[in-house]
Structures are given as structure tokens and as C-alpha cells.
Amino acid sequence: MDILETITAHTAALRLPLYAVTVSATRKTDTPLMLVMHWHGFRADPHVSGALLSVAGSAVQVNQRWDSYADIDRATLDAGWRLGAWEVERIARPAWWRLNAPDSEALACRRAFADYSDTDCADEAMVVEAPDHQALLDLAARRGYVRWLFRPRKGGVWSQIDGDDGTLDADGGRSMPCPVAPQPEGRELRRRVIYRLGHARQLLI
Numbered sequence: 001m002d003i004l005e006t007i008t009a010h011t012a013a014l015r016l017p018l019y020a021v022t023v024s025a026t027r028k029t030d031t032p033l034m035l036v037m038h039w040h041g042f043r044a045d046p047h048v049s050g051a052l053l054s055v056a057g058s059a060v061q062v063n064q065r066w067d068s069y070a071d072i073d074r075a076t077l078d079a080g081w082r083l084g085a086w087e088v089e090r091i092a093r094p095a096w097w098r099l100n101a102p103d104s105e106a107l108a109c110r111r112a113f114a115d116y117s118d119t120d121c122a123d124e125a126m127v128v129e130a131p132d133h134q135a136l137l138d139l140a141a142r143r144g145y146v147r148w149l150f151r152p153r154k155g156g157v158w159s160q161i162d163g164d165d166g167t168l169d170a171d172g173g174r175s176m177p178c179p180v181a182p183q184p185e186g187r188e189l190r191r192r193v194i195y196r197l198g199h200a201r202q203l204l205i
Contacts (some may be wrong), residue, residue, distance in 0.1 A: 001064045001075040003035055004082055010037055010058050011155045018156040020149060021083075023062075023076050024112040025069070027095075027144040032132055033062040033072065034113045040157040059114030061130035069146055069189060073182035076148040077195055081178035084153030084168050086198040090146060092189040097141040112147045113137050146189060165198040 007021060016039045024034045037058045066072055073090065080088040093112075096105035110118065113136055116125040130136070153159050154173035167174055180195050 001062075001066060001071055002078075003033075003062060003075050004079040006035060006060055006062065007037060007079060007083070007152075008155075010060070014039065014055075014058070016040065016055060017159070018083075018152050020151045021079070022112065023072060023148040024140070025066075025072055025146050026136060026139045027146070028139060029067055030065050031139065032130070032136060033064070033066075034130060034133075034136060035060045035062050036112075036114050036126075056124055057114070057126045059126050059128040059130060061132060061136075069185065070182045072146070072148065073195075076150070077180055077182065077197070078176065078178050080150035080152070080195075081174050081180070081197055082176065083150070083155060084159075084165075084172040084174060084198075085150035086153075086165065086196075088148060088150045088195040088197065090148050090189075090193045090195070092146045092191050093140075093144055095140075095142050095144040106141070109140050109145060110137070112145060113140060164200045167197070167199050 003023060007018075011018060019038045019040045021038070022036045024036070025031065037060075039055045039057060076088055093105065093108060096109055107118075110116070113133070114126045114128050114130070115133070115137055119125060151158055153165075153168065154171055159172045169175065178197070180197055183193060183195075
């Protein structure tokens with residue numbers, strides 16, 4: 001599984017810095033993934049003279065087979081490592097299509113799968129290329145999902161911030177292989193896992 005190729009292709013095409021990347025998978029193996037790229041950039045508002053709007057994010061369905069979440073862990077860690085991310089966060093979420101589920105769970109699921117239909121600017125918030133978009137949303141709502149998040153430094157807005165990461169090369173990325181291994185899991189994923197990729201050059205006291 002290689003999600004890095006999709007990210008770099010979109011970055012080269014749009015020529016905009018990335019703010020964050022998320023990867024979401026339902027709690028059913030071998031289903032498509034939702035890769036969402038959040039861009040840092042602005043465009044002219046066609047309705048208000050002189051006003052600016054945020055550039056829409058890009059959501060892409062990734063049809064690559066996977067047997068366990070370790071497969072997605074590995075692909076996301078590799079992408080985050082190559083793009084200079086300080087860390088990769090993984091969060092397991094329960095199904096929200098249940099009695100008395102909080103609205104915040106439903107909203108988090110919609111955003112993880114690039115759904116902004118509850119807003120007045122759905123078409124302006126996200127450009128979605130996903131034939132199975134609604135089916136993935138419904139499955140995540142019924143069975144739960146897992147979402148990965150990282151903020152790239154190479155090709156991202158974070159390259160503008162001074163850092164003390166001794167693992168980065170001159171352009172803010174890193175060379176393969178990624179030395180961070182996926183954490184072994186039992187039958188249930190832990191709710192939140194942080195994979196630390198970056199390391200400071202010196203000890204701060």
C-alpha cells in the first residue's frame with residue numbers, strides 16, 4: 001500500500017502547501033480508504049469583490065487491499081516519515097449510529113470521510129473523488145472507523161516554522177526506510193496512539 005504517491009501527485013498538481021493529511025478506514029477489512037488532503041491557500045470569492053475563501057480540500061478514495069490496520073499504519077507512517085511529519089496520530093472511533101450517540105461523534109465521522117453536506121458550502125469545502133463515498137460513510141456510522149492524521153513539513157505550511165528536528169534533511173523530508181514500527185494490537189484497537197517520528201537535536205531542560 002502506497003498513499004505517498006497519491007499525496008505527492010496532488011501536491012505537484014496544485015502547487016499548494018499542505019496543512020494536514022488524514023487517512024480513514026472503516027472497521028471492515030479490505031474496504032476502500034479515504035485520503036483527505038487539507039491545503040493552505042486562498043482563492044477569490046466569486047460572490048464578494050475583494051474577499052478570499054480557503055482553497056477546498058482534496059478527498060480521494062484509495063482502492064488498495066488491506067488485511068489489518070497494521071497495513072495502513074505502515075503506509076501512513078512511511079508517508080509521514082518521508083514528508084517530515086513530527087508524529088502520526090491514530091484514533092479508533094466507535095459506531096455513532098446508535099441510541100443517544102453524541103452529535104460530536106457523528107460530526108467527527110463525517111469530517112473523517114470528507115463529508116460537509118451539513119454545511120452551506122459543501123462544494124467549496126472539499127473536492128471529493130470517491131465513487132463509494134456514501135457507502136463508506138454508512139459503514140463507518142454502523143461499525144465505527146479508524147482515522148490517521150499527520151502534518152507534513154516537506155511540501156507543507158509547517159516548513160515555514162523553525163524546528164529542532166534532527167531527523168530532517170535539507171528540504172524538510174526524510175529518507176526511507178522509516179524506523180518506526182507499527183504497534184501490535186489485540187482484537188480491539190486502542191482508542192488513541194501517537195507514533196513519534198521526529199527527534200530533537202538537543203535535550204531541552
